[in-house]
Amino acid sequence: MNESSGTPSKELDFQTDWTYSPAPESTDHIEFPEKNDLFINGKFQPPVNGKYFETLDPSNEEKLADVAEAGQEDIANAVAAASKAYDKVWSKIDPAERGKYIYRIARQIQERAREFAVIESMDGGKPIRESRDVDIPLSAAHFFYYAGWADKLDYAFPGRKTKPVGVAGQIIPWNFPLLMAAWKIAPALAAGNTVVLKPAESSPLTAMKLAEIIQEADLPPGVVNIINGGGETGRALVEHPDIDKIAFTGSTEVGKWIMKSVAGTPKKYSLELGGKAANIIFEDAPIDQAVEGIVNGIFFNQGHVCCAGSRLFVQESVAENVISKLKDRMDTLIVGNPLDKNTDIGAINSKTQLERIKMYVDIGQKEGGQIFQPSCSLPEKGYWYAPTLFTDVSQSHRVVQEEIFGPVLAIQTFRTVDEVIAKANNTPYGLSGGVWTDKGSKIFNVSRDIRAGVIWANTFNKFDPSAPFGGYKESGFGREGGLEGLLPYVDLD
Ligand code: NAD
Numbered sequence: 001m002n003e004s005s006g007t008p009s010k011e012l013d014f015q016t017d018w019t020y021s022p023a024p025e026s027t028d029h030i031e032f033p034e035k036n037d038l039f040i041n042g043k044f045q046p047p048v049n050g051k052y053f054e055t056l057d058p059s060n061e062e063k064l065a066d067v068a069e070a071g072q073e074d075i076a077n078a079v080a081a082a083s084k085a086y087d088k089v090w091s092k093i094d095p096a097e098r099g100k101y102i103y104r105i106a107r108q109i110q111e112r113a114r115e116f117a118v119i120e121s122m123d124g125g126k127p128i129r130e131s132r133d134v135d136i137p138l139s140a141a142h143f144f145y146y147a148g149w150a151d152k153l154d155y156a157f158p159g160r161k162t163k164p165v166g167v168a169g170q171i172i173p174w175n176f177p178l179l180m181a182a183w184k185i186a187p188a189l190a191a192g193n194t195v196v197l198k199p200a201e202s203s204p205l206t207a208m209k210l211a212e213i214i215q216e217a218d219l220p221p222g223v224v225n226i227i228n229g230g231g232e233t234g235r236a237l238v239e240h241p242d243i244d245k246i247a248f249t250g251s252t253e254v255g256k257w258i259m260k261s262v263a264g265t266p267k268k269y270s271l272e273l274g275g276k277a278a279n280i281i282f283e284d285a286p287i288d289q290a291v292e293g294i295v296n297g298i299f300f301n302q303g304h305v306c307c308a309g310s311r312l313f314v315q316e317s318v319a320e321n322v323i324s325k326l327k328d329r330m331d332t333l334i335v336g337n338p339l340d341k342n343t344d345i346g347a348i349n350s351k352t353q354l355e356r357i358k359m360y361v362d363i364g365q366k367e368g369g370q371i372f373q374p375s376c377s378l379p380e381k382g383y384w385y386a387p388t389l390f391t392d393v394s395q396s397h398r399v400v401q402e403e404i405f406g407p408v409l410a411i412q413t414f415r416t417v418d419e420v421i422a423k424a425n426n427t428p429y430g431l432s433g434g435v436w437t438d439k440g441s442k443i444f445n446v447s448r449d450i451r452a453g454v455i456w457a458n459t460f461n462k463f464d465p466s467a468p469f470g471g472y473k474e475s476g477f478g479r480e481g482g483l484e485g486l487l488p489y490v491d492l493d
Contacts, residue, residue: 105214127346128338193489367399
């Protein structure tokens, strides 16, 4: 209001009144069983020990369903079913037939994309825009991509003959439940292996929907088995003597335990672990685009991304400008209902994860870091955390060195290319990174010297099934995606 004249001021109205109307995605068409059983040998079956655990909607803490917890006997049954299917069917059938089954799975995911997207957001807390536009289409794309390789393996590694490895035990985390299942199952099946998959305990529902699709696609029984449970179930799967290969995506801590556990056994293994990606903004970068890239890299999807750009390095001459624009952008981010199409930042996946984020922000402040959080209001029920940035931090701060896996960004400045490369490489991780500059030569120089599996240039968090993804150092080894993603699932003669 213009106080002197009493007439509304247009500028003020725009700033204070402008907001999006709610646009929630409907859940009317969504159905999942109240009790989700184990998927073993082509059938849904209750666990031998009769144990179930709850899966919650993290945005309101309401129970969504009960999920069977696989014990030793169930794991033994699943591995036996996978071994039999490997010996009798899957390693023997015409590879083109294998491809047809995998195409069928891909098409079914596409057909049921909306249902998958809504369940992913309900069970995991991620914004529907993310599950609708990223998780589900990319999952279908992975199955399509590897379906294409099934009958072309002789051309994948010229001059070499490929043989499948056998039964793959696959363990995945909660941040991209369906996508991680697709990354694991699609190349394994294409190369002629059979699978026992264990989803994460806090987001098991889309994997169970995938089991429905696998059943509908008429895959021979035992080719894919999906069992749920927590760390103990994962541990028992890793230790099962008839598993030929372990594929694990999750924390570096569990990855290290897996390495010790399989040492001295003939089991193959690949590990996709944590990250602490550096996003580097040079003074000649397109600043507005870079700010959008930073936001996309760390705040969208609540920072629950292994390759999240959780460290930001800004060249000193543009630091003030970048930080000011970033704070302005953070003020406009919408935190709230994951099913609302306007939402940028959804719920934190679990109470444990929320406590971990709070613990790290506390540590960062105690170590002298300054935080900024926009004045967004967070819902009262559920697990929520406002986007947060740290300034006044240095290389030795724990928020700069350790993976937080939440919407928390640590900002540092730099003056020279050599300085920023040294700083970017100074963590135990090496999964991903980003470079923002107008100069192609700088992109090549910096990305060559940064020890990370993926470097994005003037963009961030972009994926394609034909591009390999994986890490260096404590971010793991083995690649998923692309031709390289077949390697963990074949022996080469
Ligand atoms: P986590 O290691 O706690 O759990 C991952 C999976 O391992 C879950 O299914 C869990 O039940 C299981 N598990 C736990 N203990 C186990 C054990 N002793 N033996 C076998 N399995 C066990 O990790 P999380 O908290 O679910 O996921 C977050 C982590 O995953 C982060 O560190 C993130 O960076 C990483 N991640 C990496 C990638 C990648 O591609 N590099 C992708 C997504 C997530």
